Amino acid sequence: MEQLRKHIEEISSISDEEFEYIKSFFAVKKVRKHQYLIHQGDEVKYEFLVKSGIFKVFYLDSQGKEYIVQFAQENWWMSDYYAFFKQQSAEMYIECLEEGEVICLTLESREKLAAELHKMEHFFRIKLSNGYIALQQRIKLLLSSNPQQRYEEFAKSYPSLLQKVPKKLIAEYLGVSRETLSRLYQH
Template structure:
């Protein structure tokens, strides 16, 4: 749980007493490689903070093609947020790409923490703002950049995961074929 405290304190300082209270809202879970945190159609009751590991969030279209929404690494928050905040079924899948550990938080726990501790309301707001901003940048990149530029952005933003994620998933994430990715990768 010390990692969680460090993570929170990147945004706001908290006392020992506040952290003792905050950590009561979290449960720890170990996740094996290829294990799903969420599957399309599941009721979404948790969000996850990743202690260690890598996850892939994706949806499958009507033709059965997988579309990667995001990768998530250590210190990232992850869920199907549309389903989580609206208390409905998931429209995406989240699968573990290597053995991992996460902390789980319920929506009611999150809301209680935010209501009782202004510092946590501020923390959650800052994390959502940053996540929304990153998502918007990704959408704009997919709509306006060529494959080379998308690859360069990905490599620049996430150099620590380039070797950890199979190339086929990076290609899916970037919206290019595996062959195109190989050409881009060899030129980088």
């Protein structure tokens, strides 16, 4: 849980007593490679902070085509946020690509922490804002750039993922064919 404390303290400093209280709201879960944290149709009980490993958040359209919304690695948050905050059935899947661990937090615990500790409300607000900004940037990139630009931005922003995530999945995330990605990767 020391990783959780460091993660929180990147935004809000907390005392030992506060952290003892905060950590009581979180649970750690080990996850095997190819294990799913969320399936479409599930009740979404948690948002997850990645402690270790790599995960993909994706959805399937009515024809079964997969669309990767996010890769998540250490210190990244993930969930099917629509389902999590609206307390509805999942539309997304979360799959573990590399064995790891996640730190789990329920919506009820999140709300209680935010209501009781201004520092945690501030932490969650900053994290949510940063996630929203990253999502807008991703959408803008997908809508207004060519495959080369999308690849270069991905390589610049997430160099470690280039080495750890299969090229087929990177191509899917970038919205290009595997062949196109191979050409871009050689440049």
